Amino acid sequence: MNFFYVFLGGGLGALSRYGIARLVPVTTHGFPWATFITNIISCIFLGYLLGLTLNKGLDNRLQLLLMTGFCGGFSTFSSYTAETLKLLEQQQYSLVLIYVFASILLCLICMWIGIKIST
Numbered sequence: 001m002n003f004f005y006v007f008l009g010g011g012l013g014a015l016s017r018y019g020i021a022r023l024v025p026v027t028t029h030g031f032p033w034a035t036f037i038t039n040i041i042s043c044i045f046l047g048y049l050l051g052l053t054l055n056k057g058l059d060n061r062l063q064l065l066l067m068t069g070f071c072g073g074f075s076t077f078s079s080y081t082a083e084t085l086k087l088l089e090q091q092q093y094s095l096v097l098i099y100v101f102a103s104i105l106l107c108l109i110c111m112w113i114g115i116k117i118s119t
Helices: 002-023 033-056 060-074 077-089 093-118
Strands: none
Touching: 002 033, 002 060, 033 060, 033 077, 033 093, 077 093
8 A cells, every 4th residue: 555655646746847847948058947946845845744754753654645755756866967967068067067056055955944844
């Protein structure tokens, strides 16, 4: 039964990521906003859920559905990496630096904020 929760959450997460990708316009030589926004949202949500789990004990089924499934299907490290390489190939070096450092820093901050919100 645990597989079902991960499956359902992962599907919902992937569909949500697809929805954001459709809403945020794609630019040929620009910043990959859709993936950036998706990963930021995922980190703050996962941080919130992690805080609930640590402080109040989130039910195991909800952990599987939301943390493993939804956040796993919603966030995307592979797209982040592919978009970074695409920017490198296009010699968009300043965007590469901004994207890499902003993604890492903001994801860490958002995870921390999510944990703080839940406590």
